[in-house]
Amino acid sequence: MLICPSGHFSQKSDTGAGFTVSGAGCGPQTAKKSWRAAAPKAGSASVSSEFYQRAMLPAPNRLKKTVLIERVWKRGRSFFAPGLQLRIVANNLAVSRFAVVIGLKAEKSAVKRNTWRRRIREILRVNLLKIAPGFDCVIYAKKEGVGFDSARLENSLAEAFAKAGLLVRHE
Secondary structure (H helix, E strand, O other): OEEOOOOOEEOOOEOOOOEEEOOOOOOOEEEEEOHHHHOOOOOOOOOOHHHHHHOOOOHHHEOOOHHHHHHHHHHOEEEEEOOEEEEEEEOOOOOOEEEEEEOOOOOOOHHHHHHHHHHHHHHHHHOHHHEOOOEEEEEEEOHHHOOOOHHHHHHHHHHHHHHHOOEOOOO
16 A cells, blocks of 8 residues: 555555555655555565564473463462562473463453563563573463563562572673
8 A cells, every 4th residue: 555645545566766656636656655565574575583583582481381381380389579470390391481471350451461471571581591491480460560660570570580599690
């Protein structure tokens, strides 16, 4: 979708030097792409897969199966920090795996829950080397942590991992 300077829409393609748009009363003019046309599509050649891989928690560090999350929830030890609960259980693997759970009681809006979940995962991704390997961890976000900014959320996570004894010092 293209938009010419006078606001008309056209489905014309790129002619090399710009977009040619002919609409009612605007004649052939150079137009700019709409935001949808400008946005790269996932998997397209213009977006490198490295970008998405760097921005996500690595696949080996994700705890995805419901059975494994329930095992951590039933057998795991709990550690509390402001706005969070951390449950851990040993997994006998070379990596630690993480799941983030945010219930409807904590936040009704799915958009806010997902934003909160992404923030927690990003903090985990950045600090992955500081967390001891060999554990399955479920982070349960509580209602009082809804308004936390990123710094306070990171401090709360660090406190929970320190209480659990999972922080590793790198020198």
